[in-house]
Amino acid sequence: MRFARTSTDVALGGVVLALLGYSAYQLATVWGPQYWILDTVAGAVVGVIALLRRHDQWRPAVAGLGIAFVTGLVAWTAGLPTEPGPAMAVGLAVLVGSGVATLPIAKAVAVAAGGLIVAVGSVLVGHSSGIGTVNVAGWLVAVVAGSAVRIRDVRRHAAAERIRQDERLELARELHDVVAHHISGIVLQAQGARIVGRRTPSQYDESLAGIEAAGADALAAMRRMVGLLRSDDVVPGPVxxxxxxxxxxxxxxxxxxxxxxxxATEPSWPPEVMITVCRVVQESLTNVARHAAHATTVTVHVAQLHHTVAVEVIDDAEPATRHQRAGYGLIGLRERVEALGGTLAAGPGPTGWAVSASVPLEPAR
Structure with missing residues (x-):
């Protein structure tokens, strides 16, 4: 991702520099000496602002549009060549497109409107209809591209929310099953305690201690399951x-x-831990089926290490098939594991794609 951003910035910088040089040569040739200075300086400043926009889209967009507006006004009143020039038009397109794509709706509309004012102004008061057309075209491309990115992100968010709602309903069913399991154990121990109390009164306290421990386990399990419910992302499955x-x-x-x-034997892990372990395996195998069709072998390793359950799923897909598989499933799965106090990692492994998770058997105190 960082490499892609760097490459984009280098390409943008190269385009701006090339356009600045071309515009300066044309202005000096057609208009005469010194007419290129305003266009070159203003275009370079807006280009630098566009390159520095990464962490804040609002203020760079406002600054770039403000410089473009003032430059256009100066050029009009002083009888200078039409502004913004081609280099500045590219910088403004980047700023407007980024703003439309990422800013809150009110600010995005403001940035788009500001860009339109600058573009239309260059057509109405400029000396060159060609430069005005370039500004309008740049603004239109920026708004269309930014809107497309914004719509895509909105759709992704809506899809994720639908998945989360469905999974929360399923977790409610899981919560019922987990609590019912523990309550059944408490009821059985209470019935046993009544019998023990009649036959061996000395063991009555021991039976009550067992009921107390079972109740504490039920409360801890319920809290962990409620934590999963609050994490928004869960997937139903075997136990x-x-x-x-x-x-x-x-x-x-x-x-x-x-x-x-x-x-080797059926472990006595808490139900919520077993469900999560199974979900890690299920989601990992689903990703192999979807994204690693050329894999020949998959290793699934589940083991208890002290007070933690470790899960590892590794495929041997060829390097050509190793690409990011971070869909909604893995995102939700990570939140689910972390809700239990565990960790999950997914990425390229030594032979293919690897997913590893560590889930504690007891809740953090």
């Missing part, structure tokens, strides 16, 4: 290793072979 094995088998029926490494 046992057998169902995880079935998921892998279904994937192998349509995709590459999977080298699956799981705990």
């Amino acid at each position: 046992r290793l057998d169902e995880l094995r079935e998921l892998v088998e279904r994937f192998e029926d349509r995709g590459p072979a999977v080298e699956l490494q799981l705990p």
Whole structure:
């Protein structure tokens, strides 16, 4: 991303410099000595402002449009060549397009309106209809391009929100299942405590301690699940290793072979942890199917390391197929893992694409 931005800035700088040189030569040839100075200085300043716009789109746009307006007014009153010139028109197009694409709607409209005033003004009071046409065309391209980027971002945001709402509804069902699981255990222990109290009164306190511990576990699990609900991004799925094995088998029926490494016995992990582990595997395999069609083998490794569950999914796709796979699924998955106090990383690995997650078995205190 940084390389792409640098390349864009270098290209923009090159275009502005080339246009400044061309305009200066033409003005000096047609209009005479010193007529090129205003155009060159103002165009260079606006070009530099366009290159420095990265972290603040509003103030550079206002500054660039202000300089263009003043320059055009000076040129008109002094009988100088039409302004803004070609170099400044490119800088203004960049500033207006960036502003329309990223600024809040009111400021975006203000920037677009300011650019239109400058462009139309160059047509109405300028000495060259050709330069005025260049300014209007530059403004039109900037507004169209900026609007297209803005509409794309709005659609992406709307799609993400729809996905989040659907997943929040599914998590509500998961929350019911998790709490029901723990409450059932409390009820069974309470029934056992009644029997123990009648037969062996000395063990009654021990039974009550077990009920208390079960209640604390239920409360902790509920808090963790509510944390997931607040994280907005969750995906429903299996809650046992057998169902995880079935998921892998279904994937192998349509995709590459999977080298699956799981705990030897069914672990006693909290339900919300098991669900999240399965979601990591499911989303990773889905990404392999979508983006790594040439992969021949996928390694899925799930293990408990002390008080943490580690998950790793690696494919062996060729380098040509290694590209960013950070769709809505991985974004939501990372938020879900982090809501449980864990971490998730995804990116190119030694042989292909790798997704690794670490999920703590107990909530942070």
